[in-house]
Amino acid sequence: MIQIKTAEEIILMRATCALATETLKYVSSYVKVGISTDEINTLAHDFMTKKGAIPAPLNYHGFPKSICTSRNSIICHGIPKSDEFLKEGDIVNLDITTKLNNYHGDTSATFFVGDKSKFDSRIIELVDVTYECMLAGIREVRPGARFGNIGAIIEEIAHDHNFSVVHEYCGHGIGKEFHEEPQVLHYGKRNSGPEMLPGMVFTIEPMINLGKRNCKLLSDGWTVVTADGKLSAQFEHTVMVTESGFEILT
Numbered sequence: 001m002i003q004i005k006t007a008e009e010i011i012l013m014r015a016t017c018a019l020a021t022e023t024l025k026y027v028s029s030y031v032k033v034g035i036s037t038d039e040i041n042t043l044a045h046d047f048m049t050k051k052g053a054i055p056a057p058l059n060y061h062g063f064p065k066s067i068c069t070s071r072n073s074i075i076c077h078g079i080p081k082s083d084e085f086l087k088e089g090d091i092v093n094l095d096i097t098t099k100l101n102n103y104h105g106d107t108s109a110t111f112f113v114g115d116k117s118k119f120d121s122r123i124i125e126l127v128d129v130t131y132e133c134m135l136a137g138i139r140e141v142r143p144g145a146r147f148g149n150i151g152a153i154i155e156e157i158a159h160d161h162n163f164s165v166v167h168e169y170c171g172h173g174i175g176k177e178f179h180e181e182p183q184v185l186h187y188g189k190r191n192s193g194p195e196m197l198p199g200m201v202f203t204i205e206p207m208i209n210l211g212k213r214n215c216k217l218l219s220d221g222w223t224v225v226t227a228d229g230k231l232s233a234q235f236e237h238t239v240m241v242t243e244s245g246f247e248i249l250t
């Protein structure tokens with residue numbers, strides 16, 4: 001069952017999502033050549049705990065850190081490491097999930113490390129198109145629309161640019177639980193899937209690959225990488241269906 005949040009829950013969702021957004025903005029200023037992904041993890045952990053939140057990933061099904069840091073060919077669920085340093089020319093996704101007053105807020109963005117103007121145009125295109133895919137998916141959100149519309153538009157835009165869409169990981173309902181119903185696929189058919197109704201809250205978080213869509217899971221049990229070793233980008237917002245359309249909560 002897809003939950004409809006009450007007015008009280010919506011207030012709490014806005015608060016946790018605002019903190020997730022603030023945390024992402026804060027750590028983004030530290031994305032520089034030479035910093036380790038574990039230092040970014042500590043910055044995010046300290047920032048949100050000082051504001052009364054719990055980092056939701058920490059110990060979630062055994063995840064060992066407070067945020068996910070997914071660099072270059074890592075699609076998602078990268079584990080921050082003290083010996084993984086950002087270098088010029090990397091792209092890195094920082095995925096922040098807060099749990100504040102028992103409600104979750106989830107957002108992520110992909111950043112360029114170093115001088116963006118020096119990046120290969122195809123890499124800039126990958127990151128820009130991934131952001132465009134997320135926004136286009138969000139614009140499909142309105143009462144009466146089907147969840148399949150989100151995946152359909154994302155797939156269409158990604159394929160127009162000769163990029164591929166990861167199938168194995170998806171967006172999700174969110175609230176008291178980190179991951180709730182429904183699964184929000186980033187591919188699919190228009191007018192398929194459940195109906196969106198006011199008060200539903202979920203994430204849209206497309207993972208778009210430069211090469212083939214296939215992925216593999218590393219032996220640490222978490223890190224998901226592209227099978228072909230090529231780059232992958234991701235952006236994520238938490239959104240709510242309103243009476244007239246959508247509200248981006250993060």
Ligand code: MF3
Nearest residue numbers: 057060063068077095097106
């Ligand atoms: N934040 C991720 C998402 O967007 C989930 C991370 S689960 C973790 O759904 F355990 F890896 F943290």
Ligand code: CO
Nearest residue numbers: 106203205236
């Ligand atoms: Co998510």
Ligand code: CO
Nearest residue numbers: 095106107236
């Ligand atoms: Co996330």
